[in-house]
Amino acid sequence: MKKIPFLLTALIGFCIFSCSKTNQEEKMISTISKETFGELPDGQKAELYTLTNGNGMTVNITNYGGIITKLTAPDKSGAWTDVVLGFDSLAPYLKENPFFGALVGRYGNRIAKGKFKLNGQEYSLAINNGPNSLHGGKKGFDKVLWKATEIKQDSVVGLQLEYLSKDMEEGYPGNLTVKVTYTLDNDNALSINYHATTDKPTVINLTNHSYFNLTGLKRDILNHEVTLVSDSIVPVDKNLIPTGKLRAVEGTPFDFRKSVKISDGISKTDEQLENAGGFDHCWVIKRTEPGLMLFATVKEPESGRKMEVFTTEPAVQFYTGNFLDGSLKGKNVTYVKRFGFCLETEHYPDSPNQPQFPSTVLNPGDTYNTTTKYRFSAN
Template sequence: MKSSYQLLQVILILLLFGCNQSKNREVKMISTISKEEFGLTPEGKMAELYTLTNGNGMVVNITNYGGIVTKILVPDREGTFADVVLGFDSLAPYLAGHPFFGALVGRYGNRIAKGRFELDGNDYQLPINNGPNSLHGGLKGFDKVIWEVQEVKSDSVVGLELHYTSQDGEEGFPGTLKVTVNYTLTNDNALTIGYKATTDKPTVVNLTNHSYFNLTGLKEDIMGQEVSILADSIVSVDETLIPTGELMAVEGTPFDLRKPTMVKKGIDQDSDPQIKIGGGYDHCWVINRQAPGMIKIATVRDPASGRFMEVFSTEPGVQFYTANFLDGRLKGKGVTYGKRFGLCLETQHFPDSPNQPQFPSTVLRPEQEYHSSTSYRFSIQ
């Protein structure tokens, strides 16, 4: 009898242990969101930092100042988590000036020639802030404003809904533009960004996110990472990185990234005229697309860590930039940000589209609604 009683005790203990383990697994799969103060802007507004965590332990930090993604923690093949985006641990360095680390960019991502465009017979002049051109929305674009934030949460999804109203004439753009951006972190380790906008008069819109990725976990530069972009051509540019109006086939050039290619291999071909102009990669690839919708457009892999990122988007183009203008003067997260220390895959319409009628249009009218979606999905390969 005594042995039977002991056996029964063991069975009960095992059952309880199994139930507890099951409960722990359930807890693990619940996504969380938290908020803390990040610092004051010069206008006296409080910037807040949101921490999104999914059931796998992936973490994304986003501040309502500029909608900036400040951190993305993902594991390597050994299960070790590390940050894979350039940025800072406090608000002050963002306020001091930075090359759009992790920022929401608008109203117009990329360059507009001489900051001028004509729409419906009216001429508009934007601020000149990049050589002779206007870049990323002007002197105070969407990356430098406080966004209103609403938290979004379920057991498997956590996210933020950001809102900003850009007034008519802001940075020279016509129309009052109401913008909504949704950041969503899912349990398949994907950070998805959805953009919506409406206007009360004709304007131009080209929204994107400007995260600088480094899948080594910020251990070294990105020259050894492998990139693929599913595109047969790029937008050819002149010496000021403004489109010439021509699309250049990638076949036989350093821009042929249709198969995974080490970044160093392409950039080292510095005899190529387009590589010389950009000082590396700073060009818009024309995505191979047969129909509208979300499709895979690019991948990045770090062979050493095994970290792998897939990029999906609804956009016709992606600006691939290899941090050609970082020079070591900026430091963050205990790291010096030198040349080639990050890479950007900015999904978007083409540069200077308002002045290039043959390009897909970036015009938004009052009866329309702007939509764009991009997803960055992380795994091990």
């Protein structure tokens, strides 16, 4: 057997190492691209941005409403599939969108009777949810066009959205300057950072309203297994407004401290479930550490998909698609009841009218700054 000269062996080894390193580096390249998504009634163009990480995960975001229109996650076989409810074009988002993927503000969740007092002055908001104001009013942040800036750095790509919410827009005081930054990394995590300043005292509670379905939009979400780091919820009345007191989850259908299948929790009898038609409540996060903390884990057994959610916020609204009724269709799927779930990180609902709740007041000179991260994997 002829021996390969040492120099040639070394050269071959170097080439293998070099090529392997090059392929690895190429695999880790993240990209962002842009295309026209559609036209608004006033003639302005909405853009659709596609963020892709080095593993092949993609997230589509439009600067109309900061809406996440698509997000792919891997299953246990390595296949990437869209796991958020939404539409393939802009037009349905302009008509009757139940906040699919939306960037919600100026105030996420409900404010009772659309009124609150701040520094002795009463403010009246648009009523758009029974007797209440919901998710910023009739034209909240989900229905405006944001200024978009692409972000590219190393293995992270992102999109920064900026919007000036003018004084008394939808009834809220103060010129509010908002920046929301979406970033996608090679850990298959989408992070959302919310930043805002104001020139007058105001209230603010920003969140994202994506509806997830880890089956890959194949069936309802009742078999999803959910864990929440929370000892209590914010109970609500029949108009879904907080009663003002917290309720311990122990011994109730709201106890997700250990993994619970959604169908098991939602099938139980409880006045709170009846009031909301299912889960549509605010869980108070039990903080074990400051800053960004893992508080929710959701698993879908058949696909093996897992979603972990981290936040700096004090609470989360867990919603199980109670009001989806089959009247909407997108991505070749009919959105029936329980077809998606939401984990909307937030402050408590109706906080401006509940002084015992953590404050949502933002004053001039202060900065609103929160972060939420969604990380996807499979096993």
